[in-house]
Amino acid sequence: MIEPHTAPGHEHEAGHARAHSDVWLSGVTTGYGDRAAIENVDLAVPAGTLLAIVGPNGAGKSTLLKVMAGLLPAWQGRVEVLGSAPGREARRVAYVPQAETVDWAFPVTAGDVVMMGRYPVLGPLRRPGRVDRRLVDEALEKVRMAEHRQTQIGRLSGGQRRRVFLARALAADPALYLLDEPVTGIDATTQEDLMDILEAESRRGRTVVATTHDLACAAQRFQRVAAINRRMIADGPAAIILDPDVLARTYGGHLLVVGDRTLVIDDAHHHDQPAEGEVHYHE
Amino acid sequence: MDALFEPLSFQFFQRALVASVLAGVVCAIIGSYVVLKGLAFIGDALAHATFPGVVAAFIFGGPYVIGGGIAAFLAAISIGWISRRAHLRVDTAIGVVFAGTFALGILLYSAIQGFVGELLGFLVGNVLAIGADDLAGLLVIGAIVMVIVAALWKELLYATFDPLGAAASGLPVGALEYLFLGLVALTIVLSLQAVGIILVVAMLVTPAATAQLLTVRFARLIVLATLIGATTAVVGLYLSYWLDVASGATIVLVQTSVFLVALLLSPRSGLLRRPRAAPSNHLEGSSGAGP
Numbered sequence A: 001m002i003e004p005h006t007a008p009g010h011e012h013e014a015g016h017a018r019a020h021s022d023v024w025l026s027g028v029t030t031g032y033g034d035r036a037a038i039e040n041v042d043l044a045v046p047a048g049t050l051l052a053i054v055g056p057n058g059a060g061k062s063t064l065l066k067v068m069a070g071l072l073p074a075w076q077g078r079v080e081v082l083g084s085a086p087g088r089e090a091r092r093v094a095y096v097p098q099a100e101t102v103d104w105a106f107p108v109t110a111g112d113v114v115m116m117g118r119y120p121v122l123g124p125l126r127r128p129g130r131v132d133r134r135l136v137d138e139a140l141e142k143v144r145m146a147e148h149r150q151t152q153i154g155r156l157s158g159g160q161r162r163r164v165f166l167a168r169a170l171a172a173d174p175a176l177y178l179l180d181e182p183v184t185g186i187d188a189t190t191q192e193d194l195m196d197i198l199e200a201e202s203r204r205g206r207t208v209v210a211t212t213h214d215l216a217c218a219a220q221r222f223q224r225v226a227a228i229n230r231r232m233i234a235d236g237p238a239a240i241i242l243d244p245d246v247l248a249r250t251y252g253g254h255l256l257v258v259g260d261r262t263l264v265i266d267d268a269h270h271h272d273q274p275a276e277g278e279v280h281y282h283e
Numbered sequence B: 001m002d003a004l005f006e007p008l009s010f011q012f013f014q015r016a017l018v019a020s021v022l023a024g025v026v027c028a029i030i031g032s033y034v035v036l037k038g039l040a041f042i043g044d045a046l047a048h049a050t051f052p053g054v055v056a057a058f059i060f061g062g063p064y065v066i067g068g069g070i071a072a073f074l075a076a077i078s079i080g081w082i083s084r085r086a087h088l089r090v091d092t093a094i095g096v097v098f099a100g101t102f103a104l105g106i107l108l109y110s111a112i113q114g115f116v117g118e119l120l121g122f123l124v125g126n127v128l129a130i131g132a133d134d135l136a137g138l139l140v141i142g143a144i145v146m147v148i149v150a151a152l153w154k155e156l157l158y159a160t161f162d163p164l165g166a167a168a169s170g171l172p173v174g175a176l177e178y179l180f181l182g183l184v185a186l187t188i189v190l191s192l193q194a195v196g197i198i199l200v201v202a203m204l205v206t207p208a209a210t211a212q213l214l215t216v217r218f219a220r221l222i223v224l225a226t227l228i229g230a231t232t233a234v235v236g237l238y239l240s241y242w243l244d245v246a247s248g249a250t251i252v253l254v255q256t257s258v259f260l261v262a263l264l265l266s267p268r269s270g271l272l273r274r275p276r277a278a279p280s281n282h283l284e285g286s287s288g289a290g291p
Helices: A011-019 A061-069 A110-116 A130-142 A158-171 A188-203 A215-221 A238-242 A244-254 B002-008 B011-037 B040-060 B064-085 B090-111 B116-124 B132-161 B163-168 B173-214 B218-243 B247-265
Strands: A021-032 A035-046 A050-054 A076-081 A093-096 A176-180 A207-211 A224-229 A231-237 A255-258 A261-264 A280-282
Touching: A011 A021, A021 A061, A021 A207, A035 A061, A035 A076, A035 A207, A035 A224, A050 A061, A050 A188, A050 A215, A050 A238, A061 A076, A061 A093, A061 A176, A061 A207, A093 A158, A093 B163, A110 A130, A110 A158, A110 B132, A130 A158, A158 A176, A158 A188, A176 A188, A188 A207, A188 A215, A215 A238, A224 A238, A224 A244, A231 A238, A231 A244, A238 A244, B002 B011, B002 B218, B011 B040, B011 B132, B011 B173, B011 B218, B011 B247, B040 B064, B040 B090, B040 B116, B040 B173, B064 B090, B064 B132, B064 B173, B116 B173, B132 B163, B132 B173, B163 B173, B173 B218, B173 B247, B218 B247
Parallel strands: A035 A231, A050 A207, A050 A224, A093 A176, A176 A207, A255 A280
Antiparallel strands: A021 A035, A021 A076, A224 A231, A255 A261
């Protein structure tokens, strides 16, 4: 059953949702410069949820994630992350950006990068110790990069780097994971491995929010899906993203229906258009 | 052996040695972050910006360290402010402040009568003339810088390597940036008498750059840079004593020579090594090229 998205109606329900949510947004509008990227977004993410945020390019998926990470202030609306203002509980949040804009020639190894995940936990004056080294080793094991511990990051492939940065998040043992396109552009095996890890974290009670434009992955491997195209279109159990109506309203002109199949064509260009558009039917 | 011990019998040389090694060590530690953050230009600008402060302190008979420090601090603030408010690139703001402050220093200097001999000392260092009180002040400054780095080295490293990731995990990246610029200003002021305004950027950059050619781990880089900074300071000072030439410049030239040797011989990036095929990658297509 799919519910079209409305604001949390009943006061009591809204309060309940907010109290039990690791991430809570109400009427959030924000963007860059003077251009809004997301408008009037409501979302409540209960603790332990494995949530995928889907939408076409330019829909505001990354923006939404940055608001949750406390990296982008909301122009309107209210945001609560782990019970506080976003960024306040940043030590318990791990944000893994899509394309890490780091200097790959930087003199650090995979192990060094993962250890950095421990720094905010340690705080100033304390040096990493045995516990930290063990957590780093465990994190590298989970992402299957243990043998590359001493490899300088510039010598790693794209997928390997992605796994190292996920390991950094794992080593911090956060309550909330915010991952921007974690499974995009990597080989299927790594994709499966990463989803296994995220699923395991969710089972442990951690909240995982990931953006993706892989709808099959969203439908099959995530618990809940939130579909966004500047505005929140729908959020509910993962299967909703397979509903043609939801797809049409989220992907609009990116949709192509062929026979009894619906294809989503997600091109690489940014669109400012809302989710209206032609749906092409071919008999 | 006599060559080593003879100069040490002079108190001025002992002080000069301590001051030079201190400058070499602190510059190398801060310089390790400077080269990775790409702050060499702003470092040079802050060094030149100390000039009006040093001359003003000279005119009023105050400690040049305070005058230079205030001038560097004001310059750093100006650079940030101009860049943000005028929406200019930081590079541009640095260029403007760099030249303007130095010109102010020259103007102030030209207003003084009869102290021409001191000018060269400000610009290229005069470590052999350092007094005991001056040295005590430098040791205090050096201790402050090293204690702060010892406390925050990993936070500074994370903020340098991945400011976005560091900010998202709760590190006060903006505050750390300002703090670091303050440490750069302190380091510059500490090194002024050893190598002077014009050459201090070399002390910041060269040992760390040499270390970068020789290691892929930051922890080793900072240790290596420090060893290089200390050793070249000693070697340079002794050489300048026996050759009777400018000490600051000799130290810097020793550092540059060490860098060139490392550049030629480094197993990783040395110019003499045979070009090898790029490391093959078994898992995915791309070979470690940048984003």
